[in-house]
Amino acid sequence: MKFFENYFEDTDFYGQGTAEVQVLCPFHSDTNPSASINVENSLFHCWVCGVGYNEQQFISKINDISLVDAGKVLSNLEGTTTTDWSLVNIAELWSDQDMLNALTGLRLEKDFIEEMKLGKVYDKLGKPRLGIPVFYNKVLIDVRAYDLMRNSSVKMISEMNAENGYIIPYDIWQKEDKSKVTYIFEGEKDMLVARSMGLNAITLTGGADALPNDMVLNSFKDRDFILCYDNDDAGRQGMKDLYFYIKNIANKVEYINIADVVKENKEDFTDAVFKYDMDIWTFYSLEVRSFSGVKKTYTTLETALNSNLIKKNLLSQITISGEFEDTFAVPTMVTFTKKDDSDKNATMVQDEKKTWYLEKSNIHQLLNLIESDAKKSQVIQKIMGFCGIPAKEQNLEINISEYITVFKSKAMDIMGDKDVEVDEENSSKKQLDIYSFTKLNVGEIYEVIYKLYPHPTKHQKLVVVASHVENRNLDDFEVAAVVEHLKKFQFKGTIKEKLSHLYESAKHYVAKHLDYKLWLMSDLVFNSVLEFDYEDRIRGALDIFILGDTQVGKSETTGKLVDLYNFGHFLSLKTSTTIGLIGGSTKVDNNWLNTIGAIPRQHKKLVVMEEFSGAKPDFIKTMTDIRSSGWLRIVRSAGELSVPCRLRMITLSNAIEDSDGNPRHLSSFPNGVMPLMELIKSSEDVARYDGFFLMPKPEKRFNPFGFKLTDNPIPAEAYPYKAEWVYTRKPEDVRFETGVESYIWEKAEKLNELFECNFPLFGTTTSQKLARFSVAMAALLVNTDETMEKIIVSKSIVDEVFDFLVSIYDNEVFKLREYKEEYDSYSKTNKKELKEIQEIYSKNSTLFEWINNSSSASRNDLRTISGLDGDSFNPLFNRMVALKLVRISGTKVFPTPKFRLSMRQIDKTIVMDTGQKMIDVKEDKHVNTLNTIVKGKE
Secondary structure, eight states: OHHHHHHTTTOOSSSSSSSEEEEOOTTSOOSSOOEEEETTTTEEEETTTOOEEEHHHHHHHHHTOOHHHHHHHHHHHTTOOHHHHIIIIIHHHHTOHHHHHHHHHTTOOHHHHHHTTOEEEEOTTOOEEEEEEEEETTEEEEEEEEOTTOOSSOOEEOOTTOOSOOEETHHHHHTSOTTSOEEEESSHHHHHHHHHTTOOEEEETTOTTOOOOTTTGGGGTTOEEEEEOOSSHHHHHHHHHHHHHHTTTSSEEEEEOGGGTOOSTTOOHHHHHHTSOOOHHHHHHSOEEEOTTOOOOOOOHHHHHHTTOBTSOEEEEEEEEEEEEEEEEEEEEEEEEEOOOOSTTOOSOTTOEEEEEOOGGGGGGGGGTSSSOOOHHHHHHHHHHHTTOOTTOOSEEEEEEEEEEEEEEEEEETTTTTTSOOOHHHHHHTOEEEEESSOOOTTOEEEEEEEEEEOTTTTTOEEEEEEEEEEOOGGGOOGGGGHHHHHTTOOSSOHHHHHHHHHHHHHHHSOTTOOHHHHHHHHHHHTOOSEEEESEEEEOSOEEEEEEOTTSSHHHHHHHHHHHHTOOEEEETTTSOHHHHTEEEEEETTEEEEEEOTTGGGTTSEEEEEOGGGOOHHHHHHHHHHHHHSEEEEEETTEEEEEEOOOEEEEEEOOOOOTTSOOOOGGGSSSSHHHHHHHHOOHHHHHHOSEEEEEOOOSSOOOGGGOOOOSOOOOTTHHHHHHHHHHTOOGGGEEEOTTHHHHHHHHHHHHHHHHOSSSTTSSTTHHHHHHHHHHHHHHHTTOBOTTSOSEEEOHHHHHHHHHHHHHHHSSTTTOHHHHHHHHHHTTOOOHHHHHHHHHHHHHOHHHHHHHHTOSOEEHHHHHHHHTOOHHHHHHHHHHHHHTTSEEEETTEEEEOHHHHHHHHHSOOOOBOTTSOBOOOOOTTSOHHHHHTOOSSOO
């Protein structure tokens, strides 16, 4: 009943002579008592709400906290009350005139001192301090001891093992009108001064880097806050951290820069009042600023390791690269009650209780309770040790209130393996085990608050123990905060002139000799959005293949764009293993670990894959599946791991070397199709690419010292903002001007007329590919609405993309138009050719009919069927090849579409040289019948 007695302090529970005592219900607007508390059973029941709770449940509901946290409140209540604090500590304060004078110097009135229940405490050296009690639902949780008399170099101390992040004064603040703005100050002194002046002020225990703990976090809901921390780096960083921590809970969070009043470093609100004579009206007149555009400050895992930041609160962005199959259950609250103290080893007295909680301040203790073969009794013994109870202590009643699940995963920095060869060894060095109370999904990016600890049972290996996990949300991006950066990419003039400005700027960061088309093809990929609506929702991320001679700038251009945008991932397919690139499954300490490789870790981002010619066949097959489905599926003995994998992709390669290992230049091939098909092999895979670009060795080399860049480049710091803007564009952020969707289809048909052939880049999906390039071009140019939220695709942009695509396929290197014309010649015939084919057929009908009923044959087979000797057959066969009736591939001969078409058009009534007539050969007559025909009459 202690909590009910404190909470309903004006209620007489024992003088009414009844077990049911009426109280006002805090869960609805209640003016006449509609609830009651059963004094004998310590139970709350409201007859209007229909709810009933015991004390622990009541605490949980009234504060919106967990039952375990509610149990902590009850535990703190044992032997401690508001009255106890008032009688002892407050009385000592009022008897210390020096302290009272110091408080008067802070303009704290008597009534205010009483309201805040300030008292007097002593430090370990016996020096007096101002005691500032921390109450939570009228339960004393902590006492903050402030060096009011300046007897020490330490301004503030807390009780041993006290948790930070409580609100002072919580109970008073909770009664305030929630519509009033709350001012949060960095320290207790500032809060006291501000509240005495009439501000609705609070502070968090723990100083500048304190964040609300789970007991008070939900009390921030639906309130407006203004932060005012000290004029130093710690204060400014503390405000930023607190803003990001509560901004999704609170209604509004803004701040006041106290440096608008104070001048010196480390000065604070109190200095502003007493040193600079700031009154409350001056304070109200200070500019209230927005946190818009403020970026979080992260520590990478690599920095934490290298700087030995062990057991320190850290904030990082991580990618989950693997998950362990096993999970663990850990008790969160264990109470030990001494039932009998008669044994000789007793260190506790009868009915004494000691309770252990798993909370943020001791979260590392979970490492001692999991991942071992310890029995329950051994786990309990370890927890006894945490409570200071000897292992030999007897006659203990042990109550475990609740368990929580602990998940184990592998974590790495989001850019943790950038620009390195990816293999199992390198990858494992950059990954840490992470323990969390939330299941972390493989492949996703999280923001974690954590500490590094040496694992007590894993040879002191450093691990991450996360106290707070939040899935990184794209909605956090605010376009308004980066508008000025985006405007730097907008230029006046035609599209070609705008592209020229962007190209000239890129030269400053890539190379003076940067090839325009190589830059444009690459930069379009960086500026492609993940998906958009074009009739249906389709993939927007571009997937291109760049094939070039050695040392033409492929890797240099794409690599420097990755660095410039701070976006993307550079991989070598030749030196990396498939497991390092894709993922796999291994067993670690008898626990299966499913991991993903470097490519799926870049989900929604960009990868540059170089040296495709050295890629392993199993990797190419897996990438085919990923391109088709947008998912990576790994089936291993540990089960199936499925993670989304949608990427912007740039593939770089040289042509396949000759049989002696010598490089072959693009100029040695008749067209661009041949070297590409040698590499990719599968027509199905060719069709999945959005574009190909061939980069031959330049005829003339560029002297960089003979040319000076003159245009002012776009500032380098603007590029990452643009990359983030593109990255966060959603399908609804892409708009086509009226009629542009249909226009894209029409222009796509023109591309098909120019290039559609058996090199299946163009065809039924050409309009989607053209749409992807057009949206990327609009993003590259930052062609937007006034808010810069929406990407606008216009007809002029489509025209520019169309011209660019024609230029990269219809040139002296690719020769795709010529290739198509050649390809079409194997499918079309004219009257002159048909007449010649008729004449050949009339003398070689058996051969033609046999070919017509076959899919392929060898040259020797055809000569045998013809019945001709070599001298007679060779001219015939060569003529058939010249007429494009057959195509040779290796040792095989294949009939062409032109042959099939001709066989349907010629007259199959055959007249022999003797004038004697043979039987008509019908298309449906079996070829074996032809073999029985002999020269002569029927």
